[in-house]
Amino acid sequence: MVKDGQLLQVSEDITQSQWTYRAFNKEITATGVFISGDAKGRDQLLKRVTWPAGPAAPASGGLVLPDRITSAVSENAGPMVTAMDAKTLNRIRTALADLRDPVPAGEECEPQLPGSVGIALNGGVTVVLGDASCPQAISTGGGRVRVPAGLGKELLDLIVASDRAAAERAHKD
Numbered sequence: 001m002v003k004d005g006q007l008l009q010v011s012e013d014i015t016q017s018q019w020t021y022r023a024f025n026k027e028i029t030a031t032g033v034f035i036s037g038d039a040k041g042r043d044q045l046l047k048r049v050t051w052p053a054g055p056a057a058p059a060s061g062g063l064v065l066p067d068r069i070t071s072a073v074s075e076n077a078g079p080m081v082t083a084m085d086a087k088t089l090n091r092i093r094t095a096l097a098d099l100r101d102p103v104p105a106g107e108e109c110e111p112q113l114p115g116s117v118g119i120a121l122n123g124g125v126t127v128v129l130g131d132a133s134c135p136q137a138i139s140t141g142g143g144r145v146r147v148p149a150g151l152g153k154e155l156l157d158l159i160v161a162s163d164r165a166a167a168e169r170a171h172k173d
Helices: 039-046 086-097 151-172
Strands: 008-013 018-023 032-036 072-075 080-083 117-121 126-129 136-139 144-146
Touching: 072 086, 072 151, 080 086, 080 151, 086 151, 117 151, 126 151
Parallel strands: none
Antiparallel strands: 008 018, 018 032, 072 080, 072 117, 117 126, 126 136, 136 144
């Protein structure tokens, strides 16, 4: 996260000790910044960066989500897992839509790995749910809210179960 609270997506090129930072939003071609150096130097530089503002939270509070979720994709200890069945997707959307406690300015935290869960939804919206060290959810469509402990893992478990059930059905056919 940079000075203005904008969440950034970070990827590392280990071979060149180079990190890529870009706005964590639905624009896959968003402007990125390459920074080389040690963690302390990168952190000091990022504290001085003002990134373009992300999308605003909805006036009603909560997270901006697709009106209807048709897929949910996440990472489960390496492999990507997908949920596409209506029951699971409705449970995920209901759980995310029920989050209404906005995080006040200045109380933002950075979801970290391991522990945080990112869920890519249709329409280019991704929701990142932190763990107990950062109990917040952020939507790339807009909105940052507090989350109950364990919600990210609970939703990931739903996606994993749906993915496994789909694989079992495919093997039977």
